[in-house]
Amino acid sequence: xxxxxSEFAKAKLFLVIGSNMTEAHPVAATFLKNAVQxxxxxxxxxxxxxxxxxxxxxxxxxxxxxxxALLNGIMHVLIKEDLYDKDFALNKCTGFEALEKTVAxxxxxxxxxxxxxxxxxxxxxxxxxxxxxxxxxxxxxxxTEHTCGKNNVMTVANLQMLLGNLGMExxxxxxxRGQNNVQGACDMGALPNVFPGYQRVDDPAAxxxxxxxxxxxxxxxxxxxxxxEMMHGLTNGKVRGxxxxxxxxxxxxxxxxxxxxxxxxxxxIVCQDLFLTETTRFAHVVLPAAAWSENNGTFTNSExxxxxxxxxxxxxxxxxxxxxxFKEIAKRFGHDWPSSSGKELWDNEISILAPALGGIKYxxxxxxxxxxxxxxxxxxxxxxxHKDGNFTHGKGVFMPADWTPPAEVPDAQYPFVLSTGRRLYxxxxxxxxxxxxxxxxxxxxERADISQTDAAQxxxxxxxxxxxxxxxxxxxxxxxxxxxxxxxxxxMAFHFxxxxxxxxxxxxxxxxxxxxEYKACAVQLEKIT
Amino acid sequence: xxxxxxxxxxxxxxxxxxxxEVARKNNIHIPTLCxxxxxxxxxxxxxxxxxxxxxxxxxxxCETPAGEGMxxxxxxxxxxxARKTIIEMLVASGAHNxxxxxxxxxxxxxxxxxxxxxPWHGGLCPxxxxxxxxxxxxxxxxxxxxxxxxxxxxxxxxxxxxxxRDFSRCILCGRCVQACNDVQVNLAIxxxxxxxADHPEGWYPAADxxxxxxxxxxxxxxxxxxxxxxxxxxxALANEMDHIRTTCPYCGVGCQLLLHVKDGKILKVTGxxxxxxxxxxxxxxxxxxxxxxxxxxxxxxxxxxxxxxFRKASWDEALDLVAQKFTTIIQESGPDALAGVxxxxxxxxDSYQMQKLFRAVFKTNNIDHCART
Ligand code: SF4
Ligand code: SF4
Numbered sequence: 001x002x003x004x005x006s007e008f009a010k011a012k013l014f015l016v017i018g019s020n021m022t023e024a025h026p027v028a029a030t031f032l033k034n035a036v037q038x039x040x041x042x043x044x045x046x047x048x049x050x051x052x053x054x055x056x057x058x059x060x061x062x063x064x065x066x067x068x069a070l071l072n073g074i075m076h077v078l079i080k081e082d083l084y085d086k087d088f089a090l091n092k093c094t095g096f097e098a099l100e101k102t103v104a105x106x107x108x109x110x111x112x113x114x115x116x117x118x119x120x121x122x123x124x125x126x127x128x129x130x131x132x133x134x135x136x137x138x139x140x141x142x143x144t145e146h147t148c149g150k151n152n153v154m155t156v157a158n159l160q161m162l163l164g165n166l167g168m169e170x171x172x173x174x175x176x177r178g179q180n181n182v183q184g185a186c187d188m189g190a191l192p193n194v195f196p197g198y199q200r201v202d203d204p205a206a207x208x209x210x211x212x213x214x215x216x217x218x219x220x221x222x223x224x225x226x227x228x229e230m231m232h233g234l235t236n237g238k239v240r241g242x243x244x245x246x247x248x249x250x251x252x253x254x255x256x257x258x259x260x261x262x263x264x265x266x267x268x269i270v271c272q273d274l275f276l277t278e279t280t281r282f283a284h285v286v287l288p289a290a291a292w293s294e295n296n297g298t299f300t301n302s303e304x305x306x307x308x309x310x311x312x313x314x315x316x317x318x319x320x321x322x323x324x325x326f327k328e329i330a331k332r333f334g335h336d337w338p339s340s341s342g343k344e345l346w347d348n349e350i351s352i353l354a355p356a357l358g359g360i361k362y363x364x365x366x367x368x369x370x371x372x373x374x375x376x377x378x379x380x381x382x383x384x385x386h387k388d389g390n391f392t393h394g395k396g397v398f399m400p401a402d403w404t405p406p407a408e409v410p411d412a413q414y415p416f417v418l419s420t421g422r423r424l425y426x427x428x429x430x431x432x433x434x435x436x437x438x439x440x441x442x443x444x445x446e447r448a449d450i451s452q453t454d455a456a457q458x459x460x461x462x463x464x465x466x467x468x469x470x471x472x473x474x475x476x477x478x479x480x481x482x483x484x485x486x487x488x489x490x491x492m493a494f495h496f497x498x499x500x501x502x503x504x505x506x507x508x509x510x511x512x513x514x515x516x517e518y519k520a521c522a523v524q525l526e527k528i529t
Numbered sequence: 530x531x532x533x534x535x536x537x538x539x540x541x542x543x544x545x546x547x548x549x550e551v552a553r554k555n556n557i558h559i560p561t562l563c564x565x566x567x568x569x570x571x572x573x574x575x576x577x578x579x580x581x582x583x584x585x586x587x588x589x590x591c592e593t594p595a596g597e598g599m600x601x602x603x604x605x606x607x608x609x610x611a612r613k614t615i616i617e618m619l620v621a622s623g624a625h626n627x628x629x630x631x632x633x634x635x636x637x638x639x640x641x642x643x644x645x646x647x648p649w650h651g652g653l654c655p656x657x658x659x660x661x662x663x664x665x666x667x668x669x670x671x672x673x674x675x676x677x678x679x680x681x682x683x684x685x686x687x688x689x690x691x692x693x694r695d696f697s698r699c700i701l702c703g704r705c706v707q708a709c710n711d712v713q714v715n716l717a718i719x720x721x722x723x724x725x726a727d728h729p730e731g732w733y734p735a736a737d738x739x740x741x742x743x744x745x746x747x748x749x750x751x752x753x754x755x756x757x758x759x760x761x762x763x764x765a766l767a768n769e770m771d772h773i774r775t776t777c778p779y780c781g782v783g784c785q786l787l788l789h790v791k792d793g794k795i796l797k798v799t800g801x802x803x804x805x806x807x808x809x810x811x812x813x814x815x816x817x818x819x820x821x822x823x824x825x826x827x828x829x830x831x832x833x834x835x836x837x838x839f840r841k842a843s844w845d846e847a848l849d850l851v852a853q854k855f856t857t858i859i860q861e862s863g864p865d866a867l868a869g870v871x872x873x874x875x876x877x878x879d880s881y882q883m884q885k886l887f888r889a890v891f892k893t894n895n896i897d898h899c900a901r902t
Contacts, residue, residue, distance in 0.1 A: 004806070005782065005805075005806035005807075006805060006806060022742075024780060025780050025781065025782050026742065026744065026780075026782075026812035026813070027782050027784050027806075027807050027810045027811060027812055027815070028782050030712065030713050030714055030810055033714035034711075034712075034714065037711075037714065055714075176780075176781055176782070177780075177781030178780065178781060178873075179780070179781060179873040179874050179899070180776070180777060180778055180779055180780060180781055180783060180873075180874055181873055181874060181875065181876065181877065181880075182781060182873040182898070182899070183781065184873075184876075184877040184880065185871055185872070185873045185875075185877075185880040185898045186898075187877065188871075188877050188880035188881040188884060189880075189881070189884045189896075190871035190880040190883060190884050190896055190897065190898045191884075191896070191897060191898070192894050192895060192896060192897050193894070195884075195888070196881060196884070201888075201894050210888070210889075214885065214888075214889040216889045216890075218892060219888055219889065219892070220864065220865075220888065220892050220893055220894050222894065223894055224865070224868070224887075224893055224894030224895035224896060224897070225865075225868055225895045225897070226897050227870060227897045227898075227899065230868040230870070230895060230897065233868065238865075238866065239866060239867070239868045239895070240858045240862055240866040240867070241854060241855050241858045241866065241867045241868070242867075242868055242869070242870075243867070243868070243869035243870070243883075244869075244870050245869065245870060245871050245872045245875070245879070245883055246871075246872030246874060246875055247870050247872055247873075247898070247899060249870065252899065267858075268854045268855075268858070270851055273828065274821075274822075274827055274828060275824070275826050275827065275828060276826070276828065283832075283834065284833070284834045284854075285831065285832065285833055285834070285847050285850060285851055286828065286831065286832040286839065287831050287847060287848075288827070288828035288829055288830060288831060288832075289828075289875075291821075291822045291827075292775075292778040292822070292874075292875075292876075293775065293778075293788065293795060293819070293822055294822070295875075295876055295879075297875075297876025297877060297878045297879070298776075298876055298877045298878065299776045299778075299783055299876060299877065300783075300877060301776075301781055301782060301783025301806065302781035302782065302783070303783075303806060305783060305805070305806065306877070307776040307783055307785065308774070308775065308776065309775050309776050309778075309876055310773050310774065310775045310788075311773075312773050312775070312788050312790050312793070312794075312795050313790070313793040313794055313795065313822070314793065316827045316829050317827075317828075317829020317830055318829060318830050318831070318844065319827065319828060319829060320844070321879075322872075322875055322876075322879035322882070322883070323876075323878050323879050323881075323882040325848075326879075326882040326883050326885070326886045327882065328844070328848050329848060329851060329852060329855075329886060329890075330885075330886055330889075330890045332848060332849065332852035333852065333856070333890045333891075335889065335890050337885075342876060342878045345878040345881060345882065346877070346878060349881065350877065350878070350881050367774075367804070368785075368804060368805045369776075369783075369805070424742060424812070424813060424814075425743075425813060425814075427779050427780075427814060427818070431821075432778075432818065432821040433814060433818050433821070434821075435820070435821035435824040435826065436817065436818045436819065436820050436821050437690075437759070437760055437817075437820055438690040438691040438743075438759065438760065438817055439690075439813070439814070439817065439818060441690035442690055442691070442743060442813075
């Protein structure tokens with residue numbers, strides 16, 4: 001996020017796109033609803049009429065995967081009606097001409113045809129966005145989990161730059177991160193192309209810095225593989241040893257049949273986890289790890305805030321902290337690593353190696369955490385980025401994109417579009433929430449949400465078990481007939497093995513990020529007779 | 530800046546502040562029950578009444594604006610008397626038998642025994658030791674006999690999996706109503722304000738489970754033992770628990786949690802009031818999603834697969850095997866034949882350590898995590 005949660009309650013206008021915030025980020029949503037109760041305006045862009053739409057001034061109920069067409073249409077209106085922030089777009093950014101050229105192709109009429117949102121609403125939305133400054137744009141995986149995910153993200157940023165809503169309080173581009181520490185894992189360099197603090201592995205100076213810090217030579221200079229490439233590598237022997245730390249890939253990756261095939265072809269898999277999972281079935285060695293409350297460490301939330309995690313109880317049996325396990329393996333390769341606690345790792349290594357984290361030490365985050373960039377010990381942390389239009393790379397860059405449809409769209413045989421996500425009462429594959437008293441009672445099985453219209457047409461009643469089929473698999477699942485989803489759409493989650501949406505999803509990837517299109521594939525619905 | 534006096538001390542205040550706000554800012558204690566930080570005062574309980582010189586009435590400090598030259602007494606005999614009467618009434622209005630519990634069981638009369646036989650009433654009240662009403666009863670030396678407690682006929686809602694709403698101990702302060710409607714904005718508890726007359730049968734802050742998200746904000750707001758959660762019920766008294774601040778392990782909001790821990794076991798979780806970013810608020814997962822760590826199914830030993838089955842192994846055996854396998858693979862196929870996926874749910878220090886293992890020791894950049902999902 002460029003901005004902070006503390007700004008939500010004060011914001012004047014929100015654009016929430018592809019984010020089911022009341023279920024996926026419930027506490028963030030409370031601050032947003034507080035603002036709306038106090039008079040802030042809310043625009044929601046989402047195929048579903050989820051709970052936040054009850055609070056919205058405008059709900060643009062677009063068809064799945066048409067975000068770029070819709071946003072380009074809005075930008076078309078902003079430029080045509082001369083409603084954009086000229087100073088920001090022309091002086092603080094580059095590439096305006098290219099953007100103008102691209103969005104010229106998306107008059108409201110065409111944007112409406114593609115997205116299913118009517119022309120008037122598109123024009124009204126553009127005018128509302130231009131009339132209140134600034135606006136906070138918030139998005140989640142509804143934007144990123146598409147084959148055009150990167151372009152979706154760029155398009156949201158284009159809109160905010162065109163409106164001049166970047167680099168100030170109550171504005172910005174704000175992706176709400178799915179997992180508690182996905183921001184932190186990126187910051188730590190658990191990515192194939194960067195060291196901690198986003199220092200590139202193909203930059204010789206960065207390699208030199210880490211070589212001397214870690215007292216090694218020859219750090220690899222070629223960016224590594226991303227998860228889908230690793231999975232593919234298992235099948236052709238390019239990847240022979242696979243180390244899976246805490247992820248239940250067997251149930252979270254798209255197209256579970258394909259994933260099972262990939263994992264079962266691996267030569268040697270190490271899993272490090274709290275529980276046996278669907279993924280550990282494929283492991284050759286399983287290492288028992290300490291859980292969240294059995295560790296001293298830090299998490300970094302969506303707003304870049306580094307907060308403390310503390311030990312409440314010891315791990316069971318012989319389970320060990322993850323950092324200890326990695327250190328022990330390093331030792332067997334002749335590397336004797338000095339740090340042996342979360343605090344030592346952070347204070348003596350991480351905060352020294354990542355410049356943006358340099359001023360954050362355990363001693364400073366006993367109470368509230370600090371938001372990076374926080375380069376020096378007396379720096380107060382940074383609530384919002386790009387202050388006064390100062391971008392990391394000089395100027396903001398417009399990156400216009402054309403709309404592309406999802407890789408698989410409904411047809412006569414598979415007439416419904418399936419979109420997936422998380423529900424309130426569970427987290428991902430339920431390895432944790434499924435073992436908590438009460439949460440399973442609140443939601444005990446996978447469900448398929450379908451519209452009243454489709455239910456009536458297919459003669460499906462509330463709670464009936466139906467079969468959902470895609471080109472990749474099929475599941476039997478209980479129907480939940482709801483006004484939340486529009487006709488033609490099925491919405492499912494991936495909390496349970498049985499009825500898991502990922503038996504059906506499509507492993508089509510965004511070419512840049514290699515993120516899979518969890519939000520769109522084609523399915524058919526069948527009554528079970 | 531305008532000035533008023535509280536208990537003969539002259540104090541400056543900002544126009545627009547209430548008497549309560551001026552008092553709190555100057556560390557002067559005025560008791561409250563219904564007042565919920567950050568919400569519009571409702572003046573429901575009137576326990577915060579104070580004497581304002583020149584007026585005959587006692588005024589509620591929570592909703593009375595501070596005025597230039599006001600002379601306020603927070604603990605005069607009249608104030609004390611008024612508060613004591615309110616406390617007596619509140620204690621008598623329900624099954625508030627905690628003070629009776631201290632006398633031996635064979636001295637209990639039929640009312641006390643009747644209370645003890647009600648569901649959820651067999652032991653101490655879940656708020657025992659952490660109850661604003663109990664605190665006040667002790668401070669103001671209030672004694673109410675058990676046969677004066679109106680303990681019968683209140684509804685009980687224990688039909689849902691997590692939260693119990695025992696209205697026999699509800700004091701109608703309305704904090705849960707504000708917690709649900711004004712803080713969480715889940716709109717699951719219908720407010721009674723101004724519509725007392727619509728509820729001749731008596732009003733209770735019942736929850737509508739179509740709208741309720743089981744976030745437990747109402748439980749955290751309840752100043753007495755009327756709303757509580759099943760998980761912590763009967764496990765420990767408030768003064769037996771340590772408090773540890775930490776960060777929620779679920780979504781990217783990063784809410785600050787206060788773990789209530791006894792004997793190294795988390796029994797309950799509340800939000801850290803004033804902590805950033807959540808300011809005391811939590812959702813159902815953060816508040817009630819902690820007990821997986823005590824599951825019987827936790828892995829407690831390294832496992833090695835042999836003939837398709839896992840068997841237990843020592844750390845040395847398991848780690849030696851991993852090191853030996855990886856060494857062979859690196860020797861035969863080069864470091865890029867290894868790949869690793871880190872965990873976006875675990876602490877930063879773990880991810881740092883894993884990428885360091887892959888880069889500095891194995892010499893490959895094949896390290897990723899589900900960054901994009
Ligand atoms: S649990 Fe949350 S949603 Fe339910 S009644 Fe209480 S405050 Fe409202
Ligand atoms: S309490 Fe809920 S909203 Fe807060 S971090 Fe945890 S899961 Fe997210």
